[in-house]
Amino acid sequence: AQKVTQAQTEISVVEKEDVTLDCVYETRDTTYYLFWYKQPPSGELVFLIRRNSFDEQNEISGRYSWNFQKSTSSFNFTITASQVVDSAVYFCALRPMDSSYKLIFGSGTRLLVRP
Amino acid sequence: DVKVTQSSRYLVKRTGEKVFLECVQDMDHENMFWYRQDPGLGLRLIYFSYDVKMKEKGDIPEGYSVSREKKERFSLILESASTNQTSMYLCASRGGDRYTGELFFGEGSRLTVL
Numbered sequence: 581a582q583k584v585t586q587a588q589t590e591i592s593v594v595e596k597e598d599v600t601l602d603c604v605y606e607t608r609d610t611t612y613y614l615f616w617y618k619q620p621p622s623g624e625l626v627f628l629i630r631r632n633s634f635d636e637q638n639e640i641s642g643r644y645s646w647n648f649q650k651s652t653s654s655f656n657f658t659i660t661a662s663q664v665v666d667s668a669v670y671f672c673a674l675r676p677m678d679s680s681y682k683l684i685f686g687s688g689t690r691l692l693v694r695p
Numbered sequence: 696d697v698k699v700t701q702s703s704r705y706l707v708k709r710t711g712e713k714v715f716l717e718c719v720q721d722m723d724h725e726n727m728f729w730y731r732q733d734p735g736l737g738l739r740l741i742y743f744s745y746d747v748k749m750k751e752k753g754d755i756p757e758g759y760s761v762s763r764e765k766k767e768r769f770s771l772i773l774e775s776a777s778t779n780q781t782s783m784y785l786c787a788s789r790g791g792d793r794y795t796g797e798l799f800f801g802e803g804s805r806l807t808v809l
Binding site for chain 2: 584586615617622624627630677681685687688
């Protein structure tokens, strides 16, 4: 089965706290791609990052960082020093190699950053 | 700025009505997608199109059809709307490599069927 699980339905933090959004995936493919998207209140999903299964290096982009661990099938996303503008729904997604058209999304985590 | 535009942000329709959701992209992308977003279920693929006049069923095509007569436009059609089709509908397009290419999304169309 190919599946993405985001167990945290909703997280609420106070501004400047660090927060980690969990993503666990299942696939039998040895080659695949993982993505994170952000959906702000406006509704439009915005691409954040793509990672292929052969690249386990962690990635940092400003206050955002991603921790890919193949051994635990996880691709977690951390926001450091959160800001109110980070409030959104975040989706993790898996693209298996058996279907270039399919992007399997998790159910999303709603992050609320309070001032 | 790249853009995917969905014609209606909010629609209210009655059961049995025919509903058209329009999506236009200005990026000359070959691939276009229609997703449905429901709380707790994430995004589920309804249909996709990899070229003009070409379409493939996604995971939940029942009750829907699509039309792609021009490259930039991808329409989702509900032949006879039902209350269980009340949802947020998201259109997306993709360029570049078919495995690594990112999706560009529209702002969504929230449909309520009474």
